[in-house]
Amino acid sequence: MVDGLPVAVIGAGPVGLAAAAELEQRGLPVLVLEKGATAGAAVGEWGHVRLFSSWRDLIAPAAEKILAAEGRQRPADAAYPTGAEWVRTYLRPLADALGNRGRVRLRFGTEAIGVARRGRDRVVDAGRSEQPFTVHIRGADGAEERILARAVIDASGTWTTPNPLGADGLPALGELDASVSDGISHRIPDLADAEARRRYGGRRTAVVGRGHSALTTLVALSELAEAEPGTRVLWVLRRGEVGDAFGGGEADRLAARGALGIRAKAAVDAGRIELATGFRTAAVRCEGGRVVLADDSGRELGPVDEVVALTGFRPDLSWLSEVRLGLDPALQAPVGLAPLIDPNMHSCGTVYPHGAEELAHPEPGFYLAGMKSYGRAPTFLALTGFEQVRSIAARIAGDHEAAARVELTLPETGVCSGSGLTEEPDPTEEAGCCGPAPAGRTGTGAVRG
Missing domain, CATH: 3.50.50.60 (FAD/NAD(P)-binding domain)
Structure with missing residues (x-):
């Protein structure tokens, strides 16, 4: 058949x-x-x-x-x-x-x-x-x-299919309302883009999540804050403490992942990122064109200009x-x-x-x-x-x-969600992949194992 x-x-x-x-x-x-x-x-x-x-x-x-x-x-x-x-x-x-x-x-x-x-x-x-x-x-x-x-x-x-902002796995009350949803993103912002810099620069942004996508965004926004006066960053965590959110640091066998955690921790320690822990979003509302987050206990955060929900x-x-x-x-x-x-x-x-x-x-x-x-x-x-x-x-x-048969050994340590930093690599590193091979180097020998 x-x-x-x-x-x-x-x-x-x-x-x-x-x-x-x-x-x-x-x-x-x-x-x-x-x-x-x-x-x-x-x-x-x-x-x-x-x-x-x-x-x-x-x-x-x-x-x-x-x-x-x-x-x-x-x-x-x-x-x-x-x-x-x-x-x-x-x-x-x-x-x-x-x-x-x-x-x-x-x-x-x-x-x-x-x-x-x-x-x-x-x-x-x-x-x-x-x-x-x-x-x-x-x-x-x-x-x-x-x-x-x-x-x-x-x-x-x-x-x-990103997870919603609501901590119970369903959209928070008001999350799908057009007046609110325009201020919520589920993607790491590209702050090299002029329009994105205008959206986040000089404004207050809440980043919700604890994975490496969240850390990437926090680092980028904290650096934007140094260049754009008035830029403020609020990190919203559902857990009661930061815990192991910064990953394996120098012990991480994925060096770039460890470096990301180190830089995020430094930004928090320096006070460039405000922390709100133990906050599980249950509702959102629009207030004067800005977004307010609320949990089941009645605690509120905001208002903020933008919400970046990186909740998986x-x-x-x-x-x-x-x-x-x-x-x-x-x-x-x-x-x-x-x-x-x-x-x-x-x-x-x-x-x-x-x-x-x-x-x-x-x-x-x-x-x-x-x-x-x-x-x-x-x-x-x-x-x-x-x-x-x-x-x-x-x-x-x-x-x-x-x-x-098993044909794989994985790098150890750290939490592997999310992505890495947006900055350029060391210029001494060879870049590019799978472009045409140099003259005289073709076939299997042109690809290093």
């Missing part, structure tokens, strides 16, 4: 393209479906942010082989790219290279809006596993289509209603994976490498991969996603020995 059908990969981000590369290397036909107009569209939306993983940890092994075959050169391992650099010099070249291979098709501007078994809703058992998947898609012109697939890897991420993300499972998923009730991650990534117990460095076995669902042949597989846990690293799809591709190809 499924012979000759492609594996559908949903999402052309870092993990989706890594999945396509792994499948292609195993001789399987692949169809990549991407809602955005280009590869890495979601990454491009935070392109101004510098990752705290270096190039060493941002290139998938199978992808490297494909790029090497086209004479593309691997960048300096120690350099730290921005999101835009990751897209421009790795993800888009990888998508082009994959498209040059006869077994891979990429469709951009194509949104997956549903997945099911052909002729079977989620209730029907009879003949279910013998039927291919049907993936319902919508093009940029609104036209809908149904395609068949032998397996589905959903690597669509969580970027479009969650998976959009609404279009997977006809797939039999096995999800942890708390994290919304696969039940086999959830105990390994529980943020109450783990940082990214203490997450045991995992693959197809832990990511399996009651629906054979369907997998969540990448950030979406982590549900609401914030501890994901690109390296983890590359290992996930290596194992998944092996399982789909029938290579169960390779699927069960």
Whole structure:
């Protein structure tokens, strides 16, 4: 029933393209479906942010082989790219290279809006596993289509579904009101942009959250305050104390991540950032064009001009209603994976490498991969996603020995949510990835392992 059908990969981000590369290397036909107009569209939306993983940890092994075959050169391992650099010099070249291979098709501007078994809703058992998947898609012109697939890897991420400001997981009272919502952002601001500097400069901003996205924003705003008089920063924490929010510091094996925490702590210690701890937002309201936050006890913060709510993300499972998923009730991650990534117990460095076995669902042949597989846990690293799809591709190809093998060692310490600093790297570091190889250096030798 499924012979000759492609594996559908949903999402052309870092993990989706890594999945396509792994499948292609195993001789399987692949169809990549991407809602955005280009590869890495979601990454491009935070392109101004510098990752705290270096190039060493941002290139998938199978992808490297494909790029090497086209004479593309691997960048300096120690350099730290921005999101835009990751897209421009790795993800888009990888998508082009994959498209040059006869077994891979990429469709951009194509949104997956549903997945099911052909002729079977989620209730029907009879003949279910013998039927291919049907993936319902919508093009940029609104036209809908149904395609068949032998397996589905959903690597669509969580970027479009940030958690609300409300501490109970639902929007705070008033949060969706137009007069309030215009003053709430869920993204790290790009303060190199003139419009963003006008929005935040000389004004008071509340940053809600404790992950590295929040720390990145706090550092950037505190530096803006030194250049723009009247700029004030309020850090709102749900917990009663800062605790380990600053991460591993100098002991962090991801040096850029540790440096971020050190700089954020210095800004707090210097009084450039005001702290409000033990505050769980229950309601928001507009007061004279500004925003006031309130908790259940009646405590209020503000008014502030802007709120940057960096409270994490969650998976959009609404279009997977006809797939039999096995999800942890708390994290919304696969039940086999959830105990390994529980943020109450783990940082990214203490997450045991995992693959197809832990990511399996009651629906054979369907997998969540990448950030979406982590549900609401914030501890994901690109390296983890590359290992996930290596194992998944092996399982789909029938290579169960390779699927069960562990081929990854993760960096330790720190809490791995969020992103790194926005500043330029050391100019002595070699920048760029996967550009044309220098003359006389082509093929595998042009890519350093």
